[in-house]
Amino acid sequence: MNEEDRINIDGAIVRKSPYGMLREPTFAGVLSFMRRNYSKDLIGADLVINGIPLDLAVSYRSGARLGPQAIRLASAEIASLKPYPWGFDPFEKMAVIDFGDCYLDVHNPATIHQAIVDHTRGILQSGARMLTFGGDHYVTYPLLQAHAERFGKPLSLIHFDAHSDTWIDDNLDSLNHGTMFYKAVNDGLIDPNRSVQIGIRTWNDDFMGMHILDASWVHRYGSDAVIAEIERVVGQHPAYFTFDIDCLDPAFAPGTGTPVCGGLSTAQALSIIQGLAALNIIGMDIVEVAPAYDQSQITALAAAHIACDLICLYAKRKAEGLL
Secondary structure: OOHHHHHOOOHHHHOOOOOOOOOOOOOOOOOOHHHOEEOOOOOOOOEEEEEEOOOOOOOOOOOHHHHHHHHHHHHHHHOOOOOOOOOOOOOOOOOEEEEEEOOOOOOOHHHHHHHHHHHHHHHHOOOOEEEEEEOOHHHHHHHHHHHHHHHOOOEEEEEEOOOOOOOOOOOOOOOOOOOHHHHHHHOOOEOHHHOEEEOOOOOOOOOOOOEEEOHHHHHHHOHHHHHHHHHHHHOOOOEEEEEEHHHEOOOOOOOEOOOOOOOEOHHHHHHHHOOOOOOOEEEEEEEOEOHHHOOOOHHHHHHHHHHHHHHHHHHHHHHOOOO
């Protein structure tokens, strides 16, 4: 076996360079996200893929701790061709590694929040940006804390979800995937006046001043109007992007913990994300994929494609000297 053959299988662990794409069998090999190098070496990394396998904060169905694995597995299907409609290799000039997962002592829940903050700080201190796979949506709260430390607070929030996640919770130590943004607003981590929630379709008596583009608004006015409104509200303010997969209708994402009918299609979500290249997105996550409830990987595939488009957004901005 020659050297080229060696790196055409299990490239995530044998390939030396973090750059470029390889044609590797989609049905075999080590399953990092999009076959990126598995590495704990952050030197030179532009973007770090990582997982936070937590589902202790859910209010209905558990299983999101298996989300990072499921998204990595689904990404093998899109790892060897230039992404559509971008038409370029996002890894040609952008070093992207898969850092693996954050270690959580699930038998000691009181340690989990700080473990995620410390994990995030360690990556951000290297100068790299992050794309994180949950896990349930609680993980965004400690992620926001570390990102606000690094980029300044308050941040804007670009939030795709069926739920606003601003329900009242005055217990600072609670793990709850429906109250993180109530806490984040009160902590000054995010500015609701510069934040947008897209796809909402569950009622909350207090949306805490967030700009709401609910699912009906998206269906009525379309993707271009959503992009324009996000740009109007957020502008060039540093923004954190979070995508709860239950933003998609259960027809497109059954594999999640709290599905709600009437949501966005995968096509709608992708077309909106592809139009956000003008924004100053400083961190990203995709959460709430619960593969035990999935059908034919359609939820995990949707998450993998969303992640790929987010990577392409970063690559485009890097090529334009905006990162």
